Amino acid sequence: MGSVDASETTVTGWAARDATGHLSPYRYTLRKTGPEDVVLKVKYCGICHTDVHQVKNDLGASKYPMVPGHEVVGEVVEVGPEVSKFRAGDVVGVGVIVGCCRDCRPCKANVEQYCNKKIWSYNDVYTDGKPTQGGFASAMVVDQKFVVKIPAGLAPEQAAPLLCAGVTVYSPLKHFGLMTPGLRGGILGLGGVGHMGVKVAKSMGHRVTVISSSNKKRAEAMDDLGADAYLVSSDTDQMAAAADSLDYIIDTVPAKHPLEPYLALLKMDGKLVLMGVIAEPLSFVSPMVMLGRKTITGSFIGSMDETEEVLQFCVDKGLTSQIEVVKMDYVNQAFERLERNDVRYRFVVDVGGSNIEDAACTCL
Ligand SMILES: NC(=O)C1=CN([C@@H]2O[C@H](COP(=O)(O)OP(=O)(O)OC[C@H]3O[C@@H](n4cnc5c(N)ncnc54)[C@H](OP(=O)(O)O)[C@@H]3O)[C@@H](O)[C@H]2O)C=CC1
Ligand SMILES: O=C/C=C/c1ccc(O)c(O)c1
Ligand SMILES: [Zn+2]
Numbered sequence: 440m441g442s443v444d445a446s447e448t449t450v451t452g453w454a455a456r457d458a459t460g461h462l463s464p465y466r467y468t469l470r471k472t473g474p475e476d477v478v479l480k481v482k483y484c485g486i487c488h489t490d491v492h493q494v495k496n497d498l499g500a501s502k503y504p505m506v507p508g509h510e511v512v513g514e515v516v517e518v519g520p521e522v523s524k525f526r527a528g529d530v531v532g533v534g535v536i537v538g539c540c541r542d543c544r545p546c547k548a549n550v551e552q553y554c555n556k557k558i559w560s561y562n563d564v565y566t567d568g569k570p571t572q573g574g575f576a577s578a579m580v581v582d583q584k585f586v587v588k589i590p591a592g593l594a595p596e597q598a599a600p601l602l603c604a605g606v607t608v609y610s611p612l613k614h615f616g617l618m619t620p621g622l623r624g625g626i627l628g629l630g631g632v633g634h635m636g637v638k639v640a641k642s643m644g645h646r647v648t649v650i651s652s653s654n655k656k657r658a659e660a661m662d663d664l665g666a667d668a669y670l671v672s673s674d675t676d677q678m679a680a681a682a683d684s685l686d687y688i689i690d691t692v693p694a695k696h697p698l699e700p701y702l703a704l705l706k707m708d709g710k711l712v713l714m715g716v717i718a719e720p721l722s723f724v725s726p727m728v729m730l731g732r733k734t735i736t737g738s739f740i741g742s743m744d745e746t747e748e749v750l751q752f753c754v755d756k757g758l759t760s761q762i763e764v765v766k767m768d769y770v771n772q773a774f775e776r777l778e779r780n781d782v783r784y785r786f787v788v789d790v791g792g793s794n795i796e797d798a799a800c801t802c803l
């Protein structure tokens with residue numbers, strides 16, 4: 440961490456300044472540690488496609504300077520006086536959400552990710568009026584409710600993608616009653632979220648079909664990730680042969696795409712679970728869902744409870760994420776490669792090993 444005075448700590452993050460999405464060093468202050476706050480020194484942070492959407496203002500609501508990063512693993516360096524769950528030295532994780540109202544129906548049901556007053560870990564405003572900034576930074580201050588312990592047996596860099604990609608696939612499988620062994624699942628889009636989908640679904644005993652935009656990932660999907668079948672979405676013969684065969688599809692495509700070819704793959708009562716953040720309308724004709732009582736639904740990350748659960752699930756099942764670890768000064772190339780579908784399957788930035796406090800900085 441950087442300089443410390445009586446109240447505030449100055450840190451360095453890598454921020455986008457505009458919708459080009461280019462990240463560069465940026466100095467800013469963390470809030471004073473509150474009674475329930477945990478201060479963590481960031482070790483690793485994964486790069487999710489949502490970070491690309493956000494830095495490039497794909498959703499039209501981006502505020503700059505923006506330090507992205509919401510798959511954050513760090514070491515606790517300080518805790519507020521009312522923090523009971525953590526102490527200095529613990530290895531912990533932070534994901535997409537750092538605040539919620541604690542009073543609404545989702546909050547009371549412990550699905551705080553659906554709180555309308557949730558606070559995002561970056562590109563949002565905290566209760567003190569300061570912008571929130573994410574994990575591509577030397578340190579973060581986070582309320583203990585939104586911090587999870589990384590269990591023993593999970594390497595910190597391996598844990599990072601579980602904090603978004605991992606819980607994002609685990610949560611709908613659990614919520615929609617899709618954990619039963621023997622189910623036939625489809626994973627549409629084999630990227631960061633999709634590859635965790637294959638691994639988690641296989642560990643639940645499902646027969647998993649990857650549906651991809653190309654043949655390029657076939658061997659890796661079958662041999663390394665353990666998928667049972669592989670379809671190329673543009674191959675109409677393959678798609679027709681697989682009609683009416685899947686109980687669910689986890690759709691991770693991050694861009695506008697037709698839904699009907701995938702609805703056709705579902706059995707009666709099958710579910711298409713939308714994950715991709717797409718700011719354009721998607722379309723389908725109603726018989727595609729009526730004739731088969733199919734469901735199109737969506738799901739948003741997972742709760743804090745589910746985040747703890749998926750971490751332990753991965754330890755218990757011996758699951759790891761497949762990652763490419765890079766240093767902070769490679770982050771712009773990593774974002775570009777992610778955008779052009781050139782990563783197997785998640786970049787994780789070694790923030791702690793990148794000496795980011797020493798970088799030449801612009802603006803405070
Ligand atoms: N709902 C939620 O809570 C969450 C949502 N997301 C969102 O999910 C989406 C996926 O995230 P992530 O896995 O990190 O992204 P990745 O870029 O890692 O993976 C997306 C995959 O989709 C396929 N794909 C990419 N572009 C296209 C395209 N234009 N048409 C068809 N297929 C395409 C590619 O797989 P292939 O080569 O196999 O075709 C690619 O690997 C993003 O929109 C992200 O914002 C992410 C996390 C949580
Ligand atoms: O990667 C995690 C966040 C996903 C997300 C889902 C939906 C939405 O509108 C977002 O802005 C982000
Ligand atoms: Zn994410």
Ligand SMILES: [Zn+2]
Pocket residue numbers: 539540541542543544545546547554555556557
């Ligand atoms: Zn709430």
